[in-house]
Structures are given as C-alpha cells and as structure tokens.
Amino acid sequence: MTIDKDQLKATAQAASQGHWGQDGFEVHNDDVEDYRVAQCRSMTDAAFIAAASPASILELLAENEALRKEREGMVLVPEAPSEGLLMSMAIRQDHGLGVPGYYDQPLMQRANHGVSHARMVECALSDMRKLHEEVVGSGFYSPGKESDYAAMAKEASHG
Secondary structure (H helix, E strand, C coil): CCCCHHHHHHHHHHCCCCCEEEECCEEEECCCCCCEEEECCCHHHHHHHHHCCHHHHHHHHHHHHHHHHHHCCCCCCCCCCCHHHHHHHHHHHCHHHHCCCHHHCHHHHHHCCCCCHHHHHHHHHHHHHHHHHHHHCCCCCCHHHHHHHHHHHHHHHHC
16 A cells, blocks of 8 residues: 555645544544534544544654655664575675685685684674674664764774
8 A cells, every 4th residue: 555645744734733632423623613523433433533633644744754864875684684694794704705615725724723614604604793783783883872983983094
C-alpha cells in the first residue's frame, strides 16, 4: 500500500483544526461549539477517528519526514552479522584469506611464524565482528563520542 503523503497532508490541513474528542459514538471538535466531526456505528471507530485528528496526522507526517531526512546518506546494516558478511569483510581486508590454504604454504608459514590459514581466518573473523559492532553501535563508538574520536583521528594523522 502506498500512501500519498502530500494528499494526506493537504486533507489534514483542510479539515477542521482543534482538539478532537470522543463522546460515545460521536467525535466532536472541542474547539468549536456544537461541532460534530463524525457519528460512528462503533465506539472503537469513534475512538480511532478522534485519535487520528488533523493535528495527529500532521505531527506523524512531520516526524516521518524528519526521520527520512535523518536517514539520508545512511544504509541499513543488520544488527547481527552473517558469517558470509564477516568473511567478505575479512577477504576485503586480506585477499589471501579467500584462497583456501594460502597461509599454509611454506613461504607464507615462515612469514606468519607458522600460523595456519584456519587460525588466520579465525582471527580475521573476530576482528571483523569487532568492526561490525562499531558500525551498529554496540562497540566503543557512540554518536556522543564522535567529536572525541574525530579529534583523535585528526591528531594521529597530523602528528
């Protein structure tokens, strides 16, 4: 279902403004004397109509728009990473991890002090899990610490 938000906004702005209340099966505008907005067949319908007043609809639309603008330039990331995502991240950092047995070759064994390919993958996956935690906000980072971390990065890159 697609909601035409512009049409909904225009309709809410054109409707009678004020506080809508319920009195049994009736919905009325408390700000206009003797003004009945609707008469319903059920009290639950009347309660819903009173709650969905123009002011409520306009507030929800404004909140929706603010959230949409806040999300611009962002992407959704799963809270819990899949093993495939973690492995892809690890290979992105070290392409050798994507070649089975790469670090078990004699030359690589000497370079890595005998650490096996399986152990290299295990360590990389652990590191990627930590990086993912930072991205989703369950690591050390939080938006409140942004300026502190940005200052540390700036100092490190210029120091």
